[in-house]
Amino acid sequence: MADFLVQANGLKKYFDNVHAVDGVDLNVRAGEIYGLVGSDGAGKTTAIRLLVGALLPNAGSVNICGYDVFTQTEQARATIGYLSQRFSMYEDLTVLENIRFFAEIRGLSSSEWLPRSMEILEFVGLGKFKDRLAGQLSGGMKQKLGLASALVTRPRLLLLDEPTTGVDPVTRQDFWQLVIKLVSGEDGVSVIISTPYMDEASRCHRVGFMKAGKIIAEDSPSNLRARLNGRVMELRGEPLNTLRHIAHHDPDVEDVAAFGDKLHLRVKENAADRILARLPVEIEAQNARLISLRLIPPALEDVFIALSESNMESEVA
Amino acid sequence: MTEPVISVQNLTRRFGDFVAVDHINFEVGRGEIVGYLGPNGSGKTTTIRMLLGLLRPSDGHATVLGFDVARQSEEVRLRVGYMSQKFAIYDDLTTLENLTFYGGVYGVTDKARIQHTLELVGLKGHENTLTGDMSTGWRQRLSLGIALVHEPKLLFLDEPTSGVDPTARRAFWDLIYELAEGGVTILVTTHYMDEAEYCERVGVMRDGKLLAMDTPTNLKKTIITGNVWEVFALPLERGVEILSALSGVERVGLAGDHLRVISQRVEKETLENALRVENITVEKIERGEPTLEDVFLALAR
Incomplete structure (x- = not known):
């Protein structure tokens, strides 16, 4: 189908006996932000490296902007901007010199690179710092320089491998505003981003949860959350530890998580009413105090955890 | 003690x-x-x-x-x-x-x-x-x-x-x-x-x-005193510009496929009208919950 910018089918990559990527299909539209979410070792980075053609798969195919990544590697790569986890820059070159270096190795001519570089530096907010040595940039600015370098060739697809690891929330917010502007602009760049964090996943248009080399669920954040509608409850009261033990022992409660001053309970389907009737009585019987018990909108984290417990898979899928 | x-x-x-x-x-x-x-x-x-x-x-x-x-x-x-x-x-x-x-x-x-x-x-x-x-x-x-x-x-x-x-x-x-x-x-x-x-x-x-x-609950209550609105409208970027310029709006952020707006006194209808007047397609506007990130951004900016 022509409206997919990225099409990957049946991707597999084995390292000795480890199935790092174990049958992944991925379709990403123009202007879409796709989040690959999972822990270290789930296969996110390997998947991204397969998509850019940096690794050869044991099986499967990747097509980007109409080019086969493994047979038309150069044409495919020309459409990709890639920001790896360990983005390296030359600390003893200035910001502009770094961009120039990336532009020239990607084949931009001298009449092209300068206006394009300045445009990109303005876009990421580094215009004022073009003559500063890269080694003297703050963490957030280095990350923006990385993004600028990946954008200098006007890619149609941007691959970001855990771009905000170790970056504070203010800087992260700025970074995301840039990414969202890129995809919602007229050119409609597509973005594939990997992250272990749910607060980032919730900003993507679609999310694929990766576990052990497979995508175990894929949907928009709101549809994923809807899978657990009516099944997440918030419990407040004192002492929290007593409430935790009471909730753990309730037959309709599948999971109890403490969140600071409250508990989140994942409950069986259609069990919320029974719990609303039963828990307050139980709490009073144990001389604890109930402040509130209510159904709340599920968070992505709740869904991820529910999906990870294998016996739940069929139930919420 | x-x-x-x-x-x-x-x-x-x-x-x-x-x-x-x-x-x-x-x-x-x-x-x-x-x-x-x-x-x-x-x-x-x-x-x-x-x-x-x-x-x-x-x-x-x-x-x-x-x-x-x-x-x-x-x-x-x-x-x-x-x-x-x-x-x-x-x-x-x-x-x-x-x-x-x-x-x-x-x-x-x-x-x-x-x-x-x-x-x-x-x-x-x-x-x-x-x-x-x-x-x-x-x-x-x-x-x-x-x-x-x-x-x-x-x-x-x-x-x-x-x-x-x-x-x-x-x-x-x-x-x-x-x-x-x-x-x-x-x-x-x-x-x-x-x-x-x-x-x-x-x-x-x-x-x-x-x-x-x-506590996270009290921080959300005391620092984010306004309402949080999740605005689903297209195109997003124009939406940000329009809502940021609206008097009484404290913060507008891009949240993937929608906008997140925090405001003390601007109501849903006002947001919707401001966008419609500029020919922005408004799919829906829902009330959101304040997050710790909202708190952090409000304090740390």
Whole structure:
């Protein structure tokens, strides 16, 4: 189908006996932000490296902007901007010199690179710092320089491998505003981003949860959350530890998580009413105090955890 | 009356003219789990280093477990544990060997204690696994074990679940809650709201000042006093421009496929009209819930 910018089918990559990527299909539209979410070792980075053609798969195919990544590697790569986890820059070159270096190795001519570089530096907010040595940039600015370098060739697809690891929330917010502007602009760049964090996943248009080399669920954040509608409850009261033990022992409660001053309970389907009737009585019987018990909108984290417990898979899928 | 585990009065640290930590005050009680947040360079690490007795305060005073951090730093360090995301685990040693080695550093040679620690962090049965072969989640458990082997009363965690998925994070925090239930006090620094949400109280620092410290619920209530609106409208970018210019709107952010608007007094209809007048397609506007990230952005900007 022509409206997919990225099409990957049946991707597999084995390292000795480890199935790092174990049958992944991925379709990403123009202007879409796709989040690959999972822990270290789930296969996110390997998947991204397969998509850019940096690794050869044991099986499967990747097509980007109409080019086969493994047979038309150069044409495919020309459409990709890639920001790896360990983005390296030359600390003893200035910001502009770094961009120039990336532009020239990607084949931009001298009449092209300068206006394009300045445009990109303005876009990421580094215009004022073009003559500063890269080694003297703050963490957030280095990350923006990385993004600028990946954008200098006007890619149609941007691959970001855990771009905000170790970056504070203010800087992260700025970074995301840039990414969202890129995809919602007229050119409609597509973005594939990997992250272990749910607060980032919730900003993507679609999310694929990766576990052990497979995508175990894929949907928009709101549809994923809807899978657990009516099944997440918030419990407040004192002492929290007593409430935790009471909730753990309730037959309709599948999971109890403490969140600071409250508990989140994942409950069986259609069990919320029974719990609303039963828990307050139980709490009073144990001389604890109930402040509130209510159904709340599920968070992505709740869904991820529910999906990870294998016996739940069929139930919420 | 029980004495606070951490007590900080007007704690200050200057580096030349730069005030890294500027007269901060807070207390943490026994068994509490407190998050410590702030942008890079806001003074979080400097605070922790002073509490560990690694850096002398320029002004003010702090006690940890009843000991003065400036004059009794040895006493403090014997009783606190520290787990960093960059903690050095020897990859070519097994779980047990790593734990034995670090136990030795603290003078812990009691085999039963080391076994107990392994059990506590859920690594029983993995004694002979080379740590280089373990997943990030397991390595974090080992780091926690290493920080706990001398049975500290206070534990500092620096982005403890960096890089793991929610399942591993949940399992890790279940352990932390058990420790806290047993009376261990926990101070966590992190950039991730996924992690901060687990804390009982959260403090936010900026430019060396502690701007607020309260429960996540109270912070959301007191700092985000306006309404949160989730606006689904296209094109998004024009939407940001229009709503940012609307009087009474405090913050507009892009949230993937929609806009997040925070405002005291602007109502749904006003937002909708402002967009419609400019020919923006409004799919729906829903009320959202304030998040810790909203709190952080409101305070740290």
